[in-house]
Amino acid sequence: xxxxxSYTPSLWVRVCHALPRLDLTMQMKDNIFVPDSWEYQQxxxxxxxxxxxxxxxxxxxxxxxxxxxCCCHRGDRSEGxxxxxEDEDASTGHGYSGKKGRGICCVTWVAVASVTLVAIGVGxxxxxxxNDGMYQLTSSLLTANYSLxxxxxxxxxxxxxxxxxxxxxxxxxxxxxxxxTRNCRRLSENVINLLSSIxxxxxxxxxxxxxxxxxRWLSYVLLLLLDLIVCLFILLGLAKQARWLLILMTxxxxxxxxxxxxxxxxxxxxVVALSDFCSDPNTFVVNSTHFNTGTSSGTVSTYFKNTFxxxxxxxxxxxxxxxxxxxxxxxxxxxxxxxxxxxxxxxxCHRVETYILNSTEGNFHQLVALLNCRGLNKDYIDSLKGLxxxxxxxxxxxxxxxxxxxxxxxxILCSLPGAWRxxxxxxxxxxxxxxxxxDPFTSHQARRPTASGSQRGAMAPFxxxxxxxxxxxxxxxxxxx
Numbered sequence: 001x002x003x004x005x006s007y008t009p010s011l012w013v014r015v016c017h018a019l020p021r022l023d024l025t026m027q028m029k030d031n032i033f034v035p036d037s038w039e040y041q042q043x044x045x046x047x048x049x050x051x052x053x054x055x056x057x058x059x060x061x062x063x064x065x066x067x068x069x070c071c072c073h074r075g076d077r078s079e080g081x082x083x084x085x086e087d088e089d090a091s092t093g094h095g096y097s098g099k100k101g102r103g104i105c106c107v108t109w110v111a112v113a114s115v116t117l118v119a120i121g122v123g124x125x126x127x128x129x130x131n132d133g134m135y136q137l138t139s140s141l142l143t144a145n146y147s148l149x150x151x152x153x154x155x156x157x158x159x160x161x162x163x164x165x166x167x168x169x170x171x172x173x174x175x176x177x178x179x180x181t182r183n184c185r186r187l188s189e190n191v192i193n194l195l196s197s198i199x200x201x202x203x204x205x206x207x208x209x210x211x212x213x214x215x216r217w218l219s220y221v222l223l224l225l226l227d228l229i230v231c232l233f234i235l236l237g238l239a240k241q242a243r244w245l246l247i248l249m250t251x252x253x254x255x256x257x258x259x260x261x262x263x264x265x266x267x268x269x270x271v272v273a274l275s276d277f278c279s280d281p282n283t284f285v286v287n288s289t290h291f292n293t294g295t296s297s298g299t300v301s302t303y304f305k306n307t308f309x310x311x312x313x314x315x316x317x318x319x320x321x322x323x324x325x326x327x328x329x330x331x332x333x334x335x336x337x338x339x340x341x342x343x344x345x346x347x348x349c350h351r352v353e354t355y356i357l358n359s360t361e362g363n364f365h366q367l368v369a370l371l372n373c374r375g376l377n378k379d380y381i382d383s384l385k386g387l388x389x390x391x392x393x394x395x396x397x398x399x400x401x402x403x404x405x406x407x408x409x410x411x412i413l414c415s416l417p418g419a420w421r422x423x424x425x426x427x428x429x430x431x432x433x434x435x436x437x438x439d440p441f442t443s444h445q446a447r448r449p450t451a452s453g454s455q456r457g458a459m460a461p462f463x464x465x466x467x468x469x470x471x472x473x474x475x476x477x478x479x480x481x
Contacts, residue, residue: 007384009279012392016275022046033276033284044269051265058257058410069417109238112411116231119404120224126397127220129390134213136386141206144379147370154367155195163349164188167335170346177339184331184353187324191360194321198314198371220398223263227256227405234412243420250416257409264402271395278388314371325361332357 009017021029021043034040164185171177230252237245277284332354340347369375 007281007381007388010389010392012396013275013278013388016271017279019047019272031276031279033273033280035273044273047272048265048269051261051268054264054406055258055261058261058406061410062413065414066417109235109415112408112415113231113235115404115411116227116408119401119408120228120231122397122404123220123224123227123401126394126399126401127217127224128394129397130394131213131217133386133390133392133394134209134216136390137383138206138210138213140379140383140386141209144376144383145206147376147379151198151367151370154363154370155198163352167346167349167353170343170349171339174339174342177335177343180331180335180339184328187328187331191321191324191328194317194324195364195367198317198367223256223259224401226252226259227409230256230409231412234416246416246420250413253409253412253416257406257413260402260406260409264399264406267395267399267402271392271399274388274392274395278384278392281384281388318368318371321364325357325364328357329361 017031019031021031023029023039023042024046029039029043031043032040164181167181168178168185171181230249233245234249234253236242237249332350335346336350336354340350
């Protein structure tokens with residue numbers, strides 16, 4: 001016995017669905033998924049505003065660090081100028097006194113870069129999971145749409161009457177044959193009327209959904225690449241001590257910070273709304289389908305709910321149509337046995353009508369197979385699993401990415417003033433350029449000040465003859481050949 005696929009809300013759906021809901025007046029509201037209701041939209045706005053509050057807090061933190069580095073360190077520089085001069089050789093002019101300061105700086109930036117890269121990796125995984133879920137949703141809806149289009153096509157091509165009108169004209173002189181032919185025509189019209197009432201709504205928003213999914217995937221990829229480029233180029237600017245690169249990446253870091261908190265707000269609202277839908281999807285789908293297309297709730301419940309019954313909503317219509325087709329086949333068999341011997345001209349019309357009846361019965365059996373609720377229900381369950389399992393998991397990972405990246409860029413913007421102070425000042429760069437522009441053939445010891453040599457005493461000249469002002473005698477000897 002084959003098992004019927006079913007859907008149950010996941011743990012994350014139940015957890016997010018259980019979150020309290022507050023409107024703009026801070027009153028508790030229900031968590032029923034009603035996207036058209038203004039009260040429900042207010043609850044989503046309140047949840048999204050939490051990321052705006054977090055953005056304000058992060059801006060205050062960055063501002064406090066900027067004030068700390070801009071104002072507090074001026075007094076430290078004036079008071080500790082003598083200590084900096086003594087530690088100049090140990091610090092090598094990089095703003096951090098000694099090995100301890102440089103070690104703290106390296107550890108800080110390694111930690112920030114690690115968090116940023118982890119956030120980017122989580123974002124790529126979440127984007128892939130969300131894309132897989134949306135792909136499963138769209139593919140299942142396309143399959144269901146194909147089945148619904150096939151049902152409409154089979155209903156439109158069903159025709160049983162054919163040349164029955166011509167046969168009535170040929171059987172005008174025989175009342176029994178004429179009555180049998182008219183019964184066939186009435187039965188065929190009854191079949192057409194019964195099957196024409198079978199209509200199911202299609203999903204016309206699949207094209208728009210596919211376009212939206214493509215832009216969603218592309219936007220997240222661009223955001224992830226922006227975060228990665230900013231992180232790597234900030235590290236490059238710190239390594240090369242390039243001020244222009246660091247200024248440019250600081251501007252992009254501010255942009256990434258705003259985008260991270262903004263995307264977190266959108267993802268929070270989307271996750272909560274999706275959890276509300278996935279907790280009870282059947283009720284919303286049945287009500288919205290009935291309201292938009294006019295399809296009866298019983299018909300939609302047959303295909304969308306998790307219950308499978310032997311007698312479907314169209315069972316009575318299909319049973320009556322099957323009986324009518326059987327009666328038409330019986331009448332045509334009777335005319336074949338009795339009427340064709342007396343009216344040989346009706347043989348061609350009878351064969352055409354028999355062929356039409358056989359093809360109609362074949363299409364009717366295909367229609368019965370398509371109207372079986374198990375096929376469409378499987379597509380419905382697959383679309384729910386793609387949306388509420390993979391899609392929900394992907395959105396949660398994207399929310400985690402946005403949160404981690406926002407924290408990482410907040411830490412980056414707080415650490416950049418300290419890194420900026422670690423760069424050599426313009427006076428130091430000018431002194432270095434002056435020392436490099438001296439005579440390259442003069443040794444480094446020769447360019448150093450003679451204060452250290454004065455402590456050891458001056459070296460006696462090589463020609464140290466006794467007597468001040470004494471000069472050696474002039475030699476009158478001839479030069480050597």
